[in-house]
Amino acid sequence: MSDAPLPLVASDGGAAARERRERLRVLLRSPTFLVGAAIILFWVFCALFGEAVVPLDPYADDMMNYLMPPSAEHWFGTDQLGRDVFSRVIVGSRDILTVAPLATLISTLAGAALGLVMGYYRGWADEILSRVIDAMLALPTIVIALLALVALGTSTITVVLVIGFTFAPIIAKTVRAAVLAEREVEYVAAAELRRESGLYVMFIEILPNVAAPILVEATIRLGYAIFAVATLSFIGFGIQPPSPDWGLSISTNYGLLTGGYWWTVLFDSLAIASLVVAVNLVADAMQAALHD
Amino acid sequence: MLKVALRRFLLFVLTLWLLSIIVFLASHVLPGNVGRAMLGPFADPRAVDQLNHELGTDRPLLAQYADWLGGFVQGDMGDSFAMRQPVAPFVWNALGNSLRLALLALVLVVPLGILGGVLAALFVGRPLDRVITVGGLSAAVVPEFISGIVLILIFGVWLKWLPLSAAAPADAGLLVQIKYLLLPSIPLVLVLFGYIARMTRAGMIEALDSDYMRTAMLKGLKRSTAIRRHALRNALLPTISVVATQTVYLLGGLVAIEVLFHYRGIGSLIYTAAQKKDFPMLQAAVLVVGAVFILASLAADLIYAWLNPRIRLGGGE
């Protein structure tokens, strides 16, 4: 039934654009995507303009009012130094929303390039690299990042680089698998028969056909980058004080839980949770739209 | 089958060896100067040199690597810089604790994940499916220290049902131990549930749509019988690999969880070693974590090969 030829469209290129629009429309109508995108936009807004809109200075100590429970004045209460938790949560998205996307960008670019070359040329170099990647993937992200951060010293830049290069092999592996399948498809043989260069075949013939899965993978990785940065900050190897970063705040305050000062950690926790869930909802919706 | 097993084993040894190189390079080459990295930027250069000499990090890299690996193979993981004691007993003890926690999490999550995946597949597209997939996915991406904190708040601080620390009293029986480990294991369960359910669901949907399932139904079998005998068996095979690859996650996730729950496992060992820049300890613990993962995937590969007649018996096309 699916074999019935699609009616031919008269206008040049109109159909391709329409198909893209159709896909976009499916995406835009998906509730998962909308909810996820709305949350992400909210946090991006907070990261950009948070400092201008928060009611109180997130960095100002107020030793008279430390560890106050939520109230009309301090919606989310205050922390050990009397700083307003609400303001800190709002502003706290900035560092993680800088570090995680940058790390994802590095890993996607490096991973996609590596995966394309490995999958297309194969041979012994691919064989060796694959083994090395497998060995690297034997280590949990957090552990390998921790090792590298101890060796290099923690700073925002090292965190970006370390997470970027820890994720690159994972993306490379995904892309390589996609390219391996794709290079066996006969249009690649046809390109070789007209003597296209390796670069042309990889980037003009193959890349457009694996771009969508790479995009989905990158979105998924963004979720994990947030996960990883938050965890590293929580154990003290990620974003450094005095940033109001969520993971860092939890790290400083979770000892207070037993004392019942739950507001010092709960709101930061919910903020992280909302952000990672939102990113993954978007990734999931994209995947669904792709396979529709 | 024997040939498959042999090949997998050789691959296992190779991967382990590559892993040792990666760990070695990360801890010896990345810092540039190990002594400097350990003592900090303001330390006396002479003290740095002396430390490097003490650690042997002033020798050629290859010699250091050979020594280190040679010792490792014989069970000597080197001496802790911070504690001036052999590293090995700490590592093994911590690994044992961690495996106990990981095992509890796996025992809880595998049946739950499979059940969730199968249910989602049977009701694909319906509300139950959406709840399981979206809920599982969301749970899977929330960092475990976050869910840990929320759980501590609810069950430890507000309801006071479960202990806040994971470390049970020394003479505690199995049940008491499980009680102490229950709270820290739930965040791990939450993260893994989504993966296992997702894989199972995908495998199950494929199996339900398969030609052999149709054959079974057209024989006049009951749907439940056909699902049990034909679909489940083929759908669950890929899940084995997921369970194995997720142990790597489990051990990584332990870092934050063990720190949060003050549990003396391999994760908190790595954490402490990292804080103290105790490179020998860090190296050893990281390598052991990697080795456990490689071993787990070897086991999964072999189990998969053994359960899959195509690989076990070979032949055919």
Add this chain to the structure above:
Amino acid sequence: MTDATTPALAVEDLSVSYRVRGGERQVVHGVSFTIGRGEAYGLVGESGCGKSTIAYATVGYLARNGQISGGRIEVAGRDLTHLSGDELRHLRAGAVSMVYQDPGRALNPSLKIGRQMAEVYEPLGLGRREALSRAAEMLQRVRIADPRRVLDRYPHQLSGGMQQRVCIAMALAINPALLILDEPTTGLDATVEAEVLDLVRQLRAEFNTAILCISHNLGVIATLCERVGVLYAGTMVEEGTAAELFAAPRHPYTVGLLRCLPQRGRRKDQGPLDTIPGFLPAADLRIDGCVFADRCALARDLCRTTPPPLFDLGDGRRSRCHFWQEAPDLPRTEPALPTPAPVAADAPPLLGVEHLSKTFHMKGHSLKAVHDVSLQLKAGETLGLVGESGSGKTTFARLLLGLVAPDQEGSLQLDGKPLPGLLDRRSAAEGKALQIVFQNPDSALNRAHAVRRIIGRAIGKLAGLFGAARDERLLELTRAVRLPDRTLGTKPRQLSGGLKQRVAIARAFAGEPRLVVCDEPTSALDVSVQSAILNLFVELQAKRQVSYIFISHDLGVVRFLADRIAVLYLGRLMEVGPAEQVFSGPQHPYTEALLSAVPSIDGRRATRIRLSGEIPSASDPPKGCVFHTRCARKIGRICETEEPPLADAGPGHVIHCHIPVEELARLQAAAAQESAASS
């Protein structure tokens, strides 16, 4: 069971629709037919005609989004549309069963055959031992020599033909009133297909089971069935006995379909094949008149306004055409096209292949995909390459193109000059001289690129034209392959299969190639589309003097196009010679078997040679003559020990066989006489 007078299957005014994106899409429109007890009935039609949907409706196993929107289906007197779940199960367990395409997937890969077969007896309440011994008996009845061993096997350890026999055994085990065969031999090799068809014919007599056979292959239907229904766009357009319907069709669609097929030894110099222009109407389109009117050369105003009823023509024949009397005189659709000039006997060779071999080295063993093949091809000539799976056809094509490196010993020549084995070492001129048209245009065309870019890039790289010259060439080329201009801006997936293949052909011709390798270029297409593509190949050859190596498993197609034919088996050349001589004989015994395996539409059967055994693995080929394990004319030890010599069977005709050519000719003539006498 109900009494023997109720029909095995009665379908009355059946309509089926699928829910697709919120809308209802009706794919079967009021189809009715009846199959008597023990009768074999065939449903034919091209893809999209709804034949498989009818089959699945008949066992109550429609896809989740499908539903029977009208009509009744009675299997052995029970109306399927009103059965409860349990009743439906009982019906499946006892009265109706089904065999379908791709037996490898119909069997559960992780359960032994015995276990899967025993399950059939479970609803009958048989114990495990009893069930297994019944299963073994059943396997024996489908001519499996060693049933106990097969019962202990997993599906992947059996060959495709063997798997299909197991499926047939499973289906017949319950002695059903109705057996449904859905494309039962599609995807199997010709010789295996012949075996399976023979088996079904014999078993039908033994079991007295009624058969509903669904196929796109008219030959399969003609071989198996007494009565036939022709489906078009979910509508039954013609019905009748197989012999009469295929000999004298009474609906323009059937007439056109039969004319599309290159049959009865038709050749390209006898003029183009007919085609059926246009496309199948979209399933959600409302059609007021006859569903076929848009593509029918007989259509008049009446056809576009009033749907024709199913006219009863007597003798059980029915046709849904207002002008069925005129159907046999359906005007021919194709204008006379230039046909290629015959190739001069003394023309210099374009391509020379000498002792070409390719060994793939895999873990632990090596596989000789092509072994010591030598042949020549002249300019403007078409060489047909036939052989079953594993014969090395595709590897041979890739070797010629330089996509894989040949083994050391062999050599290639182009225009008498040595041609390097690998594409990288070939000059630009050598590179563009050889091009290919792949089997599946979906994978041969980059789905990310528009048609204009796909063809334009090839013109730029192969013809070295850019700018306005390239655009001019692009238009010239697309018109030459009859690709509408408006398709240039579209992506391949928006085109029909036939149009996609035209894009691939245009690309192959972008640099004025000397030789185009066609690797099964029409096997993924419906016959009505295939004929148009075959005509195009002929036309391009006549105008451009290009040579073809045409790989196909369809001997009718090869016969239509090829000047010479080469037959491959397990990577070895069995026979090569002028097409007519290869068909008329004397032939290699393998060629003879291939020819007699083709199910013919007109009921006349060629000499029946059936191959025994399985195709051996190419990584462990038999010693001596590789064909001896299956050869019906094997003469003795010599076949097992010595490689057969080259025997000269006429000008340019070579046979690799130990049997002397005269002896082969005598044996084959005798066999032909015998089969003529018996039929």
